[in-house]
Amino acid sequence: MTLALYHNDMSSCAQKVRLMLAEKGLQYESRHLNLRAGEHQQDWYVKLNPRAVVPTLIDGDIVVPESNVINEYLDERFPDPPLKPADPFGRAKMRLWTKQLDEGVHDAGIAILSFGVAFRHQYISKGEAGKEMLESIPDPIKRERRRDVIEKGLDSAFFKIAISRLLTLYRDMEDSLTKHAWLAGADYSIADAAFTPYVVRLDHLDVLGMLEPTPRVADWYRRIQARPSFKEGITRWENADYLTLMKRQGRENWPKIKEIMASC
Structure with missing residues (x-):
């Protein structure tokens, strides 16, 4: 398993994904982007995330943008402990x-x-x-x-x-x-x-x-x-x-x- 996260330290959307990773006890490679320097607007990153926002999750060859989608992906990919209601x-x-x-x-x-x-x-x-x-x-x-x-x-x-x-x-x-x-x-x-x-x-x-x-x-x-x-x-x-x-x-x-x- 190789997880990497493009994120920013104070981004609200990145925070929610880091919380999810921590609740799951998952290790990941941190790829921090300086938003005030416009690093998220560079062409190489826009190819990963067309909206030019953080975070973006990398799971091997899989690229998952959008924090809410990432969190559901993580819960299905790593179901223990489950963080969705059972019913x-x-x-x-x-x-x-x-x-x-x-x-x-x-x-x-x-x-x-x-x-x-x-x-x-x-x-x-x-x-x-x-x-x-x-x-x-x-x-x-x-x-x-x-x-x-x-x-x-x-x-x-x-x-x-x-x-x-x-x-x-x-x-x-x-x-x-x-x-x-x-x-x-x-x-x-x-x-x-x-x-x-x-x-x-x-x-x-x-x-x-x-x-x-x-x-x-x-x-x-x-x-x-x-x-x-x-x-x-x-x-x-x-x-x-x-x-x-x-x-x-x-x-x-x-x-x-x-x-x-x-x-x-």
Whole structure:
């Protein structure tokens, strides 16, 4: 068995796959890409992943892109321990959770929160190089959302939409966690691994106050942090330079974020 993972240390999508690998106890070759240097936009990588995003899993001669697809692939390829619910309805609930991530939670939600609060400053500081990185984003909808939030920050209409979408997500998680211990049922599953980065990012931005209306989600996150996979998949990859920027900008912008939350 030869597994390799093209990933980035602070990427939410890469985090969920590293969590899955850690939960499975799988060893892999780390192939880290510097996203701010545009390494994921080079021709050789786009041939592996046409959307020019991370992560991409390599399993021998097999190439698997897209984090949610990778996690299901890993669970079927390495079924012990199983991280899908045993019953069909449980698996359906798990997939209804992960499906949301590709329908707005990621690109229109947590990514816009991150860019509006912190990452926009990296693009702006690079000047023309930052503009070139932005223009290299293949998806035109994603590119224009990023452009608007880089230019306008928290005043972007997309930023307000992102806050509203995330608050809806956390309320939905809260409701699910009133019924059972984990998102899709009584046991930890792919759904929990998939959604962990979308609370980790609040932590890294120092805006965990967004969870104040949803105490069960806050408790779920504490239990997630106590799992050995969290250290292996998240903590050991934390980038100190990014964290410094993220926390500083998060604290600075928290009063405005609370205002936006109150209007949602």
